[in-house]
Amino acid sequence: PPNFKKLQELFNLDRAIKEPADKPLVIVEGFFDVIKLHQHGYRKTVALMGSFLSPAHVELIRQHTTHQSHVILMLDEDKGGQDERGRTAAQLSKLCFVRTIQFEKPGTQPEHLSADEVAQMLGGVL
Numbered sequence: 001p002p003n004f005k006k007l008q009e010l011f012n013l014d015r016a017i018k019e020p021a022d023k024p025l026v027i028v029e030g031f032f033d034v035i036k037l038h039q040h041g042y043r044k045t046v047a048l049m050g051s052f053l054s055p056a057h058v059e060l061i062r063q064h065t066t067h068q069s070h071v072i073l074m075l076d077e078d079k080g081g082q083d084e085r086g087r088t089a090a091q092l093s094k095l096c097f098v099r100t101i102q103f104e105k106p107g108t109q110p111e112h113l114s115a116d117e118v119a120q121m122l123g124g125v126l
Contacts (some may be wrong), residue, residue: 005082007054010061011047012038017064019044024070024099025061026122031079035048039095040115051080053088059089062095069096072122074110077103 010016013046016025026045028034037045048057070097071092075081085100092098101121110118 003122006049007052008056010057011049013060013064014076014115016044016046021066024122025065026072027061027092028106028110029076030076030111032108033076036111037118040118041111042118048051051075051084051088052093053084058091058095060117061092067096067097071096071098073098073100074121075100076110077106077108 011031023044024039026042028037028045028047029051030047034045034047034067037065041050046097060072073085073092075085075087077087089098
């Protein structure tokens with residue numbers, strides 16, 4: 001839409017913040033990643049709408065987490081995700097506990113995972 005600034009928004013944040021505070025916040029890159037994880041039962045999921053974590057994203061996450069919160073960073077296994085994974089984890093680790101998930105197969109994205117693969121990687125965070 002006109003005037004939409006993806007670096008100032010987190011897709012699905014309005015729904016994710018309604019989930020229990022003790023559940024980890026899963027951060028992915030894209031809309032379809034959020035939709036797929038939601039279909040698999042992981043509703044506390046937001047998308048950066050790219051691989052870059054902006055200062056506005058950090059502020060939104062800060063507003064909805066505490067030092068006791070857990071964040072799971074699940075970026076795509078492509079150049080963008082690989083390049084940003086460490087920087088993003090370092091920024092968020094100042095706010096809360098951060099766990100990163102790296103995929104074994106290059107090019108993997110959360111939207112490509114089966115329900116069993118997601119459950120194995122996220123292990124009981126429902």
